[in-house]
Every structure is written in structure tokens, then in C-alpha cells.
Amino acid sequence: MDKDFLQFLFCPECRKALELEVFQEKNGRVQEGLLYCSCGALFPITGSIPRIVKDNLKLYKEFWQKYKGKIKKPALSFKEEEVSRETKLKKRTQSSFGYQWRTFYEMSCDFKENFLNYIYPIEPEFFKGKIGLDAGCGFGRHIYNAAKFGAKMVGIDYSRAIESSYQNTATLKDVHLIQGDIYQPPFAKESFDFVYSIGVLHHLPQPEMGFRSLVEYVKPKGSIFIWVYSDQRKFTLRLVEMTRKVTTRLPLGILKVICYIAAFLDYYFFIRPLAFLKKSKLLKKTGLEKLIFPRIWLYSKYPFQVNFADWFDRLSAPIRFYYNEKEISEWFTQAGLKNIKVSSTDYYGIRAYGEKA
Numbered sequence: 001m002d003k004d005f006l007q008f009l010f011c012p013e014c015r016k017a018l019e020l021e022v023f024q025e026k027n028g029r030v031q032e033g034l035l036y037c038s039c040g041a042l043f044p045i046t047g048s049i050p051r052i053v054k055d056n057l058k059l060y061k062e063f064w065q066k067y068k069g070k071i072k073k074p075a076l077s078f079k080e081e082e083v084s085r086e087t088k089l090k091k092r093t094q095s096s097f098g099y100q101w102r103t104f105y106e107m108s109c110d111f112k113e114n115f116l117n118y119i120y121p122i123e124p125e126f127f128k129g130k131i132g133l134d135a136g137c138g139f140g141r142h143i144y145n146a147a148k149f150g151a152k153m154v155g156i157d158y159s160r161a162i163e164s165s166y167q168n169t170a171t172l173k174d175v176h177l178i179q180g181d182i183y184q185p186p187f188a189k190e191s192f193d194f195v196y197s198i199g200v201l202h203h204l205p206q207p208e209m210g211f212r213s214l215v216e217y218v219k220p221k222g223s224i225f226i227w228v229y230s231d232q233r234k235f236t237l238r239l240v241e242m243t244r245k246v247t248t249r250l251p252l253g254i255l256k257v258i259c260y261i262a263a264f265l266d267y268y269f270f271i272r273p274l275a276f277l278k279k280s281k282l283l284k285k286t287g288l289e290k291l292i293f294p295r296i297w298l299y300s301k302y303p304f305q306v307n308f309a310d311w312f313d314r315l316s317a318p319i320r321f322y323y324n325e326k327e328i329s330e331w332f333t334q335a336g337l338k339n340i341k342v343s344s345t346d347y348y349g350i351r352a353y354g355e356k357a
């Protein structure tokens, strides 16, 4: 964490500014340290990443053990979260994505086209000189491109996926990363020119509440854009949800093996041969081209690793909600946004853009 970044950080519980104590520093960056608030909340910085999550005492036991002699204040963390079905699901989401994005951390391609598709009609010029928040940045593929397009970027993710974002953006100066929760981001309200969240809100126990939380961090006249799953493919989604009843309960290591087999068969026996046929004139001539699903074309542009990661994502994430354009339009309208643009990305997703008054 850059020391200058401290001015952006606020206690997510009581909203006061945080103070910093440095334990280890390298090239002007805090490697290990402590963020504390006068309300008593303490948050560790480990691996140069501030860990502003409620359960940091449990998640980073080694840190507290290592520095217990140096920490003068009692380690009061947040108020304990109620043990509800919702918090249990959040915890499972945290460990599932932490595992997923530290396994599939590699930027196997540059994802630029992919990012521009998710955020259409926004163009690269939009980002220059602005400050933005990537909410749920995962392994960092989109924040990398947003920073390359010229924005100063802050990324937040609830899971240890944030460590992969850190690794994948290490060469970029203007990227700052935090392990934190969309429901309680540790920033001052109205701090960002734009906030986006791609493929994240549908994994929250209460997606619209997460969206509303993010809107509060957009500056007046700033923009918010999101991408969520579409409910268009009713039959396929029913099959997926039936399968997930079993797969979301499997140990992650076993699920990884199953997903490797599924992805291998899908990619080498289905996607690549069909994509090859699609390019050939034969399919066009016979009119069979239309029968090839858009996903074949989509995945054929990516390396195997992307298909493998998506199989894992599909079968492991504890929560998945699906939406239609009307529902997402209503989120934006009810949040008081204007210049709203909602459209579909093939059958799979819905992207939406809006501006604050």
C-alpha cells in the first residue's frame, strides 16, 4: 500500500479516517502494518494489501501472532457479524473465490476486448484522468485495462483473490488494492468519478443492496456501470442450477478436477472443432452456421485456461442470481440515476450504465 493512499481510507464501521502504523516497508510501500480507527477497529496490512474485512482477526491469525508485541491497542475488530444464512453464504463466497482466483490467477490474454464488451458504450477515452473503483476486481483483468486506459484505479475484493489482482497489476503505478466488502467500502462517500462492477453483484446475497451501496461512492455527475448474468437461457440455467446443488457442496480441490475434465471435453471436442467449422464456407453454405451457439465463438477466442476458470466459476460460486433488462433498468431508475443505458451481451449477460445527477 502506498502511504499516500491512506487519505482515501475510512473506517467502514464508524466512517472516521484511519491511522497507519508501519511494521515493514519496501521502496516507499507499506508491506506490513496496521490501520486503526479511534472507534477501536484494527485492520492489518499484509502482502502490501489493507485487509478491511470484518473477520480479519480469524483470517490473518499469523499476522496478529507475529506482531502481538508491537500492537499497543487491544485488537478490537468490528462487531461480530450475526451468524445468519446470509453471512454463511458470504463466507463461502469469500473462500470459493479466494481459491478460484488464486488458482486461475494468470492473465492468459490481455482481456481488453472482453472489458470493452462488458462496458459498452464506454470507450477507452472515458477513463483518462479519472479516478475509479473496480468493485469485486477478482484477479485484476479489468482493473488492469482501466488503469492502462489512463484512470487512477482503486480495486476492492472481499476474498483473497485481491492478491492475484496485486500480482497482475504490480507494474502499474496508479492501482491501489484493498480486501474489503461492497456492502461497506472503506472510503468516503462520493469519492469516485466512476464505479463499475463486472460479474460480481449476482454473487451477493442481496445484489440490489450491493448496487445501492456502490452508487453512494460515485461523485455527483459521475457514472456507474455493471454487468450481471442474464436469465434468458431458461432451460440451460435450470440444468446448471440442478448441477450446482451438488457441485457447490464439493471440496474445491475435487471440483477443480471435475471442472478440468468438463473444460477439456468442452474446449477440445466441442468449441475448437465447431469454431473451425464455423470459419469454413461449408457451414455458411448449408445455413447450419446459425445453429452454433454464441458461446462457441466467444470461447474459441480465448485460451483453454479461460474456459477452465469459467467452468469452475459456474459450478463453485455459492450464489448466482439471474436478471432481465427490465429488472436492471429498475435498479438504476430507483437509485435516481439518469442517462440509463441497458443492453444484453448475447444471451449471457446484461450490461447497464447510469449517471448520478
Ligand SMILES: C[S@@+](CC[C@H](N)C(=O)[O-])C[C@H]1O[C@@H](n2cnc3c(N)ncnc32)[C@H](O)[C@@H]1O
Residues within 6 Å of the ligand: 093, 094, 097, 098, 101, 135, 136, 137, 138, 139, 140, 141, 142, 156, 157, 158, 159, 160, 161, 180, 181, 182, 183, 197, 198, 199, 200, 203, 204, 313
Ligand atoms: C466472478 S468474480 C469477478 C471478478 C472480476 N470482476 C472479473 O470479472 O474478472 C466475482 C468477484 O466478486 C468478489 N466478491 C464477492 N462478494 C463480494 C463482496 N461482498 N464485496 C467485494 N467483492 C466481492 C469475489 O471475491 C470475486 O473475486
